[in-house]
Amino acid sequence: MSYGSVAADQITSSVQGYSLGAGNSSLKKNLLINGDMRIDQRNAGASVTPSTGTYTLDRWNAYSSAASKFTVQQNAGSVTPPVGFTNYLGCTSSSAYSVGTSDLFVIYQRIEGFNIADLGWGTANAKTVTLSFQVYSSLTGTFGGSLQNGNGNRSYPFTYSIPVANTWTVINLTIAGDTTGTWFTNNSSGLQVTLSIGAGSTYQGTAGAWAANATYSVSGATSVVGTNGATFYITGVQLEVGSSATGFEYRQYQQELALCQRYYEYGTASFPSRSGDNLYYGSMSYKVTKRATPTFAGVSQTVNSNTVDSFACYQAGSASSNSLFTWTSSAEL
Amino acid sequence: MMYKLFNSLSGQEFVIRLSDNAFIPFDSANTDYQEYLKWVEAGNTPEAVS
Numbered sequence: 001m002s003y004g005s006v007a008a009d010q011i012t013s014s015v016q017g018y019s020l021g022a023g024n025s026s027l028k029k030n031l032l033i034n035g036d037m038r039i040d041q042r043n044a045g046a047s048v049t050p051s052t053g054t055y056t057l058d059r060w061n062a063y064s065s066a067a068s069k070f071t072v073q074q075n076a077g078s079v080t081p082p083v084g085f086t087n088y089l090g091c092t093s094s095s096a097y098s099v100g101t102s103d104l105f106v107i108y109q110r111i112e113g114f115n116i117a118d119l120g121w122g123t124a125n126a127k128t129v130t131l132s133f134q135v136y137s138s139l140t141g142t143f144g145g146s147l148q149n150g151n152g153n154r155s156y157p158f159t160y161s162i163p164v165a166n167t168w169t170v171i172n173l174t175i176a177g178d179t180t181g182t183w184f185t186n187n188s189s190g191l192q193v194t195l196s197i198g199a200g201s202t203y204q205g206t207a208g209a210w211a212a213n214a215t216y217s218v219s220g221a222t223s224v225v226g227t228n229g230a231t232f233y234i235t236g237v238q239l240e241v242g243s244s245a246t247g248f249e250y251r252q253y254q255q256e257l258a259l260c261q262r263y264y265e266y267g268t269a270s271f272p273s274r275s276g277d278n279l280y281y282g283s284m285s286y287k288v289t290k291r292a293t294p295t296f297a298g299v300s301q302t303v304n305s306n307t308v309d310s311f312a313c314y315q316a317g318s319a320s321s322n323s324l325f326t327w328t329s330s331a332e333l
Numbered sequence: 334m335m336y337k338l339f340n341s342l343s344g345q346e347f348v349i350r351l352s353d354n355a356f357i358p359f360d361s362a363n364t365d366y367q368e369y370l371k372w373v374e375a376g377n378t379p380e381a382v383s
Contacts, residue, residue: 187362292362297355305343306358312343330355332364 030249031111032193033059033259035133035237037087040074041266047073049094055332056107057089058260065104069097069225070197072107077231082134082168084248088235091197096228105198105225106216107234110333112262112291113150113190119177119241121149121191126177131193132245133237135160136168138230144196144217146205147175150189152214154181157205159218172245178210187291189333193239197224197232261288266328269298273317280323283312290331298327336369337380348379 039058048054049071050062056072064070075081076090091107099105119127131147140162148155156178160171184190196203196217205215224232236248251259271282281304286294290308300323301313308331315323335351347356348369357365373379 293358293360295350295355295357295363295365297353302341303339303345303347303356304341305345306347306356314342330365 028115029238029240029246031115031129031191031239032109032237034256035235036085036248036250036256037074037089037235038253039257039260041260041264043074045074047071047076055264055330058264059109060089061108061110061332062091063104063106063108065102066097066100068094069105070094076233079136079166079233081235082136084250085134085235088134088136088233091224091232093197093225093227093230093232095225097198097223097225099198099200099223099226101200102202103198103200104196104203104216106194106196108192108194109237110150110189111191111193111239112333113184113186113188116183116190117185119183119191121178121183122181124179126179127241128174128176128243129239130242130245131158131171131173131175131237131239132248133171133195133234134168135162135171136166136231136233137162137224138165139222139224139227139232140165141222142218142220144199144204144207144221146192146194146196146216148192148194148214148216149178149181150184150192151182153212154178154183154210155205155213155215156210157207157215157218159207159221162222174243174245180210181212191239193237195234196221198226258288261286262291263332264328264330265290265294266326268324268326270322270324271313271315272322274314278317279314280317281312281314283310285310286329290329291333292331294329294331296327296329299325301325301327334368334372335380336372336377338382340382351380 048056050064054062056062062072071092142159146155146157194216199217203216204219207218224230271280274281296306300315304312337349339347339349346359
């Protein structure tokens with residue numbers, strides 16, 4: 001008996017303008033993690049002033065080549081998120097800074113190589129991807145960003161337009177995969193998605209073309225850090241296989257948190273005093289196996305061992321009570 | 334940024350980032366360790382094991 005077949009790579013949903021299942025799968029559709037900006041383990045909604053590589057909301061890194069030019073905060077400014085979302089990543093300019101030749105102010109996420117292996121980038125079979133997101137800014141004009149490989153020697157600058165200030169705007173960008181270059185498919189950085197809020201000419205490229213360099217924006221793009229108090233908010237960021245944007249892939253909270261915890265996790269521990277040597281000593285398993293052996297920090301703690309799965313540490317003491325402390329473990333890209 | 338070498342009781346080697354007392358493992362895939370190596374390549378020297 002034959003039940004026939006359906007040949008389709010995209011199914012129109014009952015929601016106007018949205019479709020399902022582009023590419024070869026509907027699971028792991030969004031290559032990005034925390035694209036809806038729900039998870040903020042490090043800061044719990046507090047504002048961060050980035051330096052040269054500061055993690056803000058989970059998985060989202062910020063780079064500021066000059067000190068104190070912008071802040072990043074979950075739901076900064078408390079505007080109403082777009083329909084379907086409760087959170088956004090908000091950048092706020094702290095001054096009217098004139099961007100220099102070698103300045104760079106960006107928000108970016110590095111995707112682990114294991115999770116982009118199916119793209120086939122660096123081969124003749126490189127798949128086309130579509131980047132989509134919603135953006136809200138006090139400024140209008142042309143804005144820039146890029147895709148880049150882990151080595152930083154292949155990049156694709158792109159532009160998009162924000163025509164109306166202080167309004168959520170849907171952005172869809174389709175990008176043909178890179179057929180050359182080296183794209184890591186292991187636990188190192190495979191692909192970096194960057195949105196620029198200010199880039200000097202050193203970091204500007206030609207929009208819409210792959211090039212053998214590291215660029216993050218284009219000439220003439222709007223500089224958010226150039227206007228004191230200017231805002232730039234994003235959410236619903238999705239990178240998927242295919243030539244059209246489909247609806248944002250909503251994951252359950254615990255799924256998204258676990259995805260984030262491969263790269264960063266924190267917790268509290270209570271270790272007892274060990275008889276004989278007066279050390280508070282204990283070990284603990286991580287909730288999620290880390291991408292690499294993580295960097296561990298625990299208040300007053302000395303590490304004894306640390307692996308991708310667990311840690312053991314100790315603290316000098318003689319009291320009979322337990323030692324209660326907080327710890328963080330980072331294996332970010 | 335300043336660092337200090339550290340050997341744990343278990344024998345695992347770390348470098349301590351003194352600004353936040355973070356224990357960085359000798360794992361080439363760890364980006365903090367990669368930063369430390371760049372710092373050393375730039376001509377800096379970590380504090381010795383105490």
